Amino acid sequence: MADTCTLHILHTNDLHSHFDTMPRIATCLSIHREEWEGKGEHVLTVDIGDHMDRMDIRSEASFGKTNVQIMNRSAIQYATIGNNEGITLPKDKLNELYTDARFTIITGNLFEPTTNSVPSWAVPYAIHTVGELRLAILGMTIPFGPSYQSMGWEIKEPIPILREQIAALRSAVDVVILLSHLGYQTDCVLASEVDGLDIILGGHSHRALPHGERIGGTLITQAGRFGEYVGHVELVWDRTQNGIKDVRAELFHTEQYQVDESLSQFIESEKVWAENRLFQPIAQLEQDLHIGWTEETPYGSFIAASIRKWTGAEIGMANGGLLLADLARGSLSFADLLHSMPHPINPCAVTITGAQLTTVLEQAIQPEMIQRELRGYGFRGKIEGWMCVDGLHIRYSEDDQPQIIQIEVNGQPLDRERLYRVGTIDMFMYNRMFPELLLGSELTFFLPEMLREVLATTIKDQQMLQNAFLPRWEKISSASKNQS
Missing domain, CATH: 3.60.21.10 (Metallo-dependent phosphatases)
Structure with a gap:
């Protein structure tokens, strides 16, 4: 031996x-x-x-x-x-x-x-x-x-x-x-x-x-x-x-x-x-939904609205970099959603103050944040992208340094002291990009459905789709800012 x-x-x-x-x-x-x-x-x-x-x-x-x-x-x-x-x-x-x-x-x-x-x-x-x-x-x-x-x-x-x-x-x-x-x-x-x-x-x-x-x-x-x-x-x-x-x-x-x-x-x-299993049609789209990582898009707004509805929150937020492929009008399959949103990312909800929400939105519109490369925590895209929102109307300026001028929450001026329930994505709770979200309370994860599975349900809501084409972000010039 x-x-x-x-x-x-x-x-x-x-x-x-x-x-x-x-x-x-x-x-x-x-x-x-x-x-x-x-x-x-x-x-x-x-x-x-x-x-x-x-x-x-x-x-x-x-x-x-x-x-x-x-x-x-x-x-x-x-x-x-x-x-x-x-x-x-x-x-x-x-x-x-x-x-x-x-x-x-x-x-x-x-x-x-x-x-x-x-x-x-x-x-x-x-x-x-x-x-x-x-x-x-x-x-x-x-x-x-x-x-x-x-x-x-x-x-x-x-x-x-x-x-x-x-x-x-x-x-x-x-x-x-x-x-x-x-x-x-x-x-x-x-x-x-x-x-x-x-x-x-x-x-x-x-x-x-x-x-x-x-x-x-x-x-x-x-x-x-x-x-x-x-x-x-x-x-x-x-x-x-x-x-x-x-x-x-x-x-x-x-x-x-x-x-x-x-x-x-x-x-x-x-x-x-x-492919035979997942290319079965699940809905008919009447309009194209295009992606756009550095600007507000109806597709991004619809994702935010879907998260808001799924979590029962007052506000929905998600980054536009999540969307990796357009959805074309006509027959839509689950495979199309998988191709567009392959991330194993789930909705969540957290309660934060109006002041904390303002800080998150101010961080989100900075060019370095929009262009920030992301890796890990389930993200399969490239950059953070524009912050997609629902339940908000935001006036902002891009003159010297982007800044928030005014925020309305469901038609009412934001109250910095008030608590707001925000539906967003679990990635933000792990990658610490927006520290103010981590200071919130009553954090709830909505599992096991991933974003594409949420969308497979909400995309059948024609009223939600139509509303997604209404702008949430309003860019104003220096003159308008001074007049306001």
């Missing part, structure tokens, strides 16, 4: 339904598995979450089941969930997602509130044996508390759970591996503060760590985003020393590998099925 045991871990993260890279990833996993197992070495294949993203028509139509089939066909063995699985799928859809999975889901910090146990489709950890080497595989996902709670889940902070798991398992295993959809910064904290973690296979931050990073005795890895890379960790276990002799990390560029033709054909067939 050899004195060492070699384990190869191939890991992916944050594919976000980039199906074009998946056939090459499948080839990468299969040829390396064949190569290494042919030498008597061991292979483990894992995914670290956000494999699914509902911006793609296949994931949207199947509620992620297409992704699970691809993971099956790629011979993934273990996975944890990301926020795209956890909080963009309604609870019943997440409970059904892994019915046909041929791999094990590990979620150590997601719980059913009624039973305080992990979901039936997952395990809190796994013990995996290769040869004589015993591995503890743990899994944690980022704890977006309010969103998970609104979806009917309980999500807990990972560190106390990890410490408890490691304390219980460390003496019974040789190596402890964490599948972490917590983000790079949190992974660094874990490596520094949690004893007993040998390897953290990371995700969520979309970082590419070419050779991983070592903090103390822990190796941290992450393989970028969208399937551009497959991560590889090679671990050599020394039987005589009963410890890790060597561990190293690298990234394989997915473009180097041939396409798995059978998987590619499956993905194409899923696209045809999804």
Whole structure:
């Protein structure tokens, strides 16, 4: 018997339904598995979450089941969930997602509130044996508390759970591996503060760590985003020393590998099925709805009005950068809405003062805010864009520096002391672009419907559509300003 045991871990993260890279990833996993197992070495294949993203028509139509089939066909063995699985799928859809999975889901910090146990489709950890080497595989996902709670889940902070798991398992295993959809910064904290973690296979931050990073005795890895890379960790276990002799990390560029033709054909067939499902007409539009990121548009005003109606608020607000494609007059399908608004973003409502609302609107009309590039928190567009509103009439000047001159709320002058209920988007509660919104009270998330699902309902309201063509913003000149 050899004195060492070699384990190869191939890991992916944050594919976000980039199906074009998946056939090459499948080839990468299969040829390396064949190569290494042919030498008597061991292979483990894992995914670290956000494999699914509902911006793609296949994931949207199947509620992620297409992704699970691809993971099956790629011979993934273990996975944890990301926020795209956890909080963009309604609870019943997440409970059904892994019915046909041929791999094990590990979620150590997601719980059913009624039973305080992990979901039936997952395990809190796994013990995996290769040869004589015993591995503890743990899994944690980022704890977006309010969103998970609104979806009917309980999500807990990972560190106390990890410490408890490691304390219980460390003496019974040789190596402890964490599948972490917590983000790079949190992974660094874990490596520094949690004893007993040998390897953290990371995700969520979309970082590419070419050779991983070592903090103390822990190796941290992450393989970028969208399937551009497959991560590889090679671990050599020394039987005589009963410890890790060597561990190293690298990234394989997915473009180097041939396409798995059978998987590619499956993905194409899923696209045809999804298009047949989602291109069914849901409404007739009498007028075109055009996008415009730097100006007020009827389409943007209609989004704000839809959010206002959905949340029961006095005011609706959303950024014009959310709208990525025009809606043409005539037959409208859900696929058209998905193409125009692919973001996993939901409505929410918050109560703020008139003074706070004024500050938000003043920030929103500054050129640097309108042109600000946005990333993360579900946003799939490019820039913030013009602030679309409903329930407001705003007079503003653009002379030297844009400023608000007058605000009316549903026909009445704004009262700076009064509380107003504002319907807006959950992204603003996470990305902190408008700090005044975070000072509000009675924050309510309206889940699980995403903006496109809200619009699929409201777009049938012809009166709302007609009203969206009435301007909410009125630009006035210096002369008019002085006269007023």
